[in-house]
Amino acid sequence: MAVPVTDIDGKLVIGFDRQQLEYYLSQARASQAPSFGASVADAAKYSAAHGLGVLSGAYIGAVKPGMPAAQAGLKPGDVITRIDATAVNTASDLNLALSRLEKGARIRIGFFREGQPRQAEGLL
Structure with missing residues (x-):
């Protein structure tokens, strides 16, 4: 069975962990934010x-x-x-x-x- 793997700026999220995905996305945005x-x-x-x-x-x-x-x-x-x-x-x-x-x-x-x-x- 396949499991989705998402790479956000080198941070891997295995599966559909919404909380972890949102956290890493906010961190990635913050590093690019003005x-x-x-x-x-x-x-x-x-x-x-x-x-x-x-x-x-x-x-x-x-x-x-x-x-x-x-x-x-x-x-x-x-x-x-x-x-x-x-x-x-x-x-x-x-x-x-x-x-x-x-x-x-x-x-x-x-x-x-x-x-x-x-x-x-x-x-x-």
Whole structure:
């Protein structure tokens, strides 16, 4: 009996392991994805560790000047909650959403700054 074997950037997936296939595909996309230019962490972990209550999203710790995050006006301390129509609950969600986009794509970013919801637009 034949079993499908899928090669994704040198990583072999035997059979129809959907979770493993999606993981390797997201990793392959992330390595090709445009740089956003922000250091992020899970907002829930950061906010709990700093006594800020529990927040959901991607907490921005640093922003590189001239990169898409800075050009969109994001600052350290902002919490990204949405990229276009995709909800961002963790730093991994942000990375996955960005990995699905191509360089030069226009994006709409939903985020919180000092407890206030905001939106920004930018190019990757």
